[in-house]
Amino acid sequence: MSWIKDLISPKTRKWEEFYRNRWQHDKVVRSTHGVNCTGGCSWNIHVKDGIVVWETQALDYPILDKTLPPYEPRGCQRGISFSWYLYSPIRVKYPMIRGALVDLFNAEKAKTGDALKAWANIQANPEARRKYQKARGKGGFRRATWDEAKEIIAASNIYTVKKYGSDRITGFSPIPAMSMLSYAAGSRFLQLMGGVNLSFYDWYCDLPNSFPEIWGEQTDVAESADWYNSKFIACMGANLGMTRTPDVHFFAESRHNGTKTVVFAPDFNMVAKYADKWVPVHAGQDGAFWMAVTHVILKEYHYDKQTPYFIDYTKKYTDSPFLVEVVEEEGKLVPGRLLRAGSVKKYKDIEKGEWKFLNIDSKSGDLVCPGGSSGHRWDGKDGNWNLKFEDAETGKAYDPVLTLLENNDETLQLEFVEYGKNNTAQRGVPVKHIDTVNGKVKVTTVYDLIMAQYGVDRGLGGDYPKTYDEKEAAYTPAWQEILTGIGPKTVLQFAREWARTAETTHGKCSIIIGAGINHWYHNNLIYRAGTMALMLTGCIGVNGGGMNHYVGQEKLAPSDSWATIMSGKDWQKGVRLQQAPIWHYINSNQWRYDGNQADYNTVPKNDLSSMHSADMAVKAVRNGWMPFYPQYNKRNIDIVKDAEKAGAKTDDEIKDYVVGQLKKKELVHSVAEPDEEVNFPRVWYIWRGNAIAGSAKGHEFFLKHYLGTHNNSIAEEVADQFVKDIKVRSENPEGKMDLIVNLNFRMDSSALYSDIILPAASWYEKTDLNSTDMHSFIHPLSPAIAPVWESKSDWVIFR
């Protein structure tokens, strides 16, 4: 038994010293990782002799409600590896400048004796410009001093502001919540200078468009502890074991609490193993499954049996009792716009009547105008923006009619389209006649439209499916099988268990959802399909319920104060915050390779839906729907000067002048002529992100059109045959950007493609703040050690 002797022999147990030594650290400092993992885990950083030796989970999370399991342990295999980076061979230690650029700059500076002139000369010389642009991504960096790097950066800023305007200076940094001060540093710098911030949440495809569509909310979800309160969890497009590593235990633990768990995924993934059921739905087809689930729920729990909890919830918290006009279009009857309160005699004189809407009171049969609409929010009167069953204009209590089934003037056959197989159906809908100031109109309720859309036969005639087995009829369990590969029995079992659970627990069914769904072209529709099942069973706004979308660490908890500091609004109005997907689509010239969306999107034929996405972007910018910087084909300071020359004295007069110039087409939005040199983005700051690679949708087009360096695209330009508004130049410009500056602690792909790399302090070397959707705590990042080598915090660099 020699091994036992070995274990107790002090001599052979020397290996234990390793562990004892580990605990001989000098200090322990709390920090976390700013990596957009959404974990937001508190870590202890152990320091000895000024060196970070290791990190451990902090393990001191407070306990929430006593019925919930604790948040511990938080932290994963990736987080615990972080300290490797501090002293790794890929650490950025010094400022670095691309050799080809620094040679050009030094030569010009020696000639002119002036940094600004040197930069201007390089930019005026196409050959010089090509030379350093073509070197991008091909090594050749030189170590530089901070002063050398800052001089070139400052020269390029001043040159760009003077020649083109500050809206040609752009910055990209993602997900402020992971290290919000580091984000704010660059952002404050850019905004005080008049530069542009690119958005990230939408660009990363982490923004669920359905949230604004349904709730007017960017994203708002449950913290992971609340999963434990759920009694039925459907998990789709989210591989919790893999990507929600510190939180997945709540999913596992919930099963000990009696929760049923179902995982939808095309592959047998890491969370499927925790689930009661794995539904191997065809990739991207989850929406079809949910459409059928809602079909069953509506039929069995809203119509066959009117489940009181569901009906009450739907009436009170959704738009279902609101009246919608039925309109005729090309000889067919279709649903139109919401009926405006201002269009009926009773309310025709109320303020913002176009933005207030109508219900019918079940007791009196009269029209009522519920408070809480956008019209009530912005009409200047206080106290009416609420969800009370109270007519906001008359103060009278009411109880809304959900369906006109029992009380209507006629049944009309409306047309509904199922886009999967492009089938149209005429379906009976109950309608009432309403006198408006524009004559008689026919209306129905949103609820009645939903019943018809989902194909719930209520004896109104028309093409309603009679059974669940009709494959051609939307949206039956048999219909969805063609798309999802999942048998109808699974849908029935799922829908009934879901509804019974929601009924019994008053809404404790939830969906956990993620990038696996949100990254599809029709993500908003798939999300809406799932959300319908939640709303119709009263599972939103309930502990244990919810549409719990976790993609990206978007929740910046103290956003109220932070937003002002990051945007410089403590000093000035007017910030340039750019929608990044449109910016990249246009500026990296990807639009030129894009066919007409109407050929791959599935849309009815009409003027708007047949537009190329680039033309739609131009329209969106002109109409004020979407921002776009650079703004105009002229420096914005010159525009104001011209306006003043033309006699404008006040801000309003300047605006009038600009409007006049736009009308005369003397001034053109940059978005409409992106390939004109004057409209190129010029300087790009990248920090806290991998903008040229990791997040660069269309990476090869970035290399070609932004950077002007080698790339592997062989894509064909096709847009010219479709676009009408956006100007297509015969020449497709390459290498639009003058300078790319990257703050980094890691030599990553973006660093290697940049012109200047600045050494940034890592997450154990700086003061910062971190918050997440996954929990409701706010964490510090702390300088456990001073920034190593010549690195500095982002705040100090931008300062």
Added chain:
Amino acid sequence: MVNVPILHDSAGEVSQTEVKDWSKGECEPIPGKTMHDMVIVDRDYTKIYDKFISLGPNVRNGLAAHGNGYQCADFYEKMLDDKDHLQVVDGKVYPSLCEDEEAANAVLYLSSLTNGELSHRAYQNAEKRTGLKLADISEGAKDVRINYKDLQAKIHRYNQSPVWSGLMNDDRAYSAFTYNVERLVPWRTLTGRQHFYLDHEGYIKFGEHLPTYKPSPRPEAYGELRKSVATGRAKVLNVLTPHGKWHIHSTYGDTLRMLTLSRGMEPCWLSVEDAAELGIQDNDWVEVFNDNGVYSTRACVSARIPKGVCFVYHAVERTYSTPKSQIRGGKRSGMNNSFTRVHLKPNLMVGGYGQFTYHFNYWGPVGVNRDTHVLVQKMEKVEF
């Protein structure tokens, strides 16, 4: 002159009942109403540094997020009493933001999430707007002040605030929209309710006014395989790029530990059936390509993957395990975004209408990538 789109949580939400284009003469261009607005800003470029390091006086006018505001001039004044953390610009005194920690403390001191009095004021303002009783929610938290050193010392849960929609009293777990449901505060939508029906003209015209199903774009129409020709046995597959196990996006993937635990790269996961058809064995090198670009990596053949799709967990770096591409003439191969291209869904661009109104990172088309198709074929020769 700064162009500003029509913004969410502003009166701009009630500006455009119809889609009309002034540039086509369909209506008059009215800034902030039928077109974007313009703000004239005086910018002194010599003062940018001074402004950066000091907290400006506009904070005295109050702060807000998601349409929920509060007054905080008194707290701004109190910051001026802190003699160790001040800046003087042109003879005027401001709270200092010079050091990182000063900026951290300014965020924490002035946020309703970490200053309970401000949360209380925000609820009081919400009471006025809604006509509901709400300030009881924050009554107990009025004295809470959390600063940076507090956060280092122990973990703090933040206050509830009307900025966020979950109720958190009595250690209750945060669940979204409990504030709306239990307190009858509207959602920030057209009707104030959760919307089944989206009656924006653009939504009706794109056929998305009612919840519906639409098929994924067909690869032929998506147009990413117009010119790519396989040089060997290849197959068109739908490439999915989920979040991976051995990295967070591109970070950590290049650390020694993660490289050792994984294959030393991010492979292309293939089904057993597709791999057999292509003559690909586990760990063979493959090219994953389309017109947009190419990614060369090893194959990971797994029973876990269904036929017709392949996985490349994002995001890979070009800094390691990146050979030259055969299919593109020996040029260095790319990464998982080499085969993607931006496709924007147009109805997500509409604005000036209720919840369909721009806000940074809130609204607009998104960078979709999952409908991408590629050809996958075995590499005959691997050169670095």
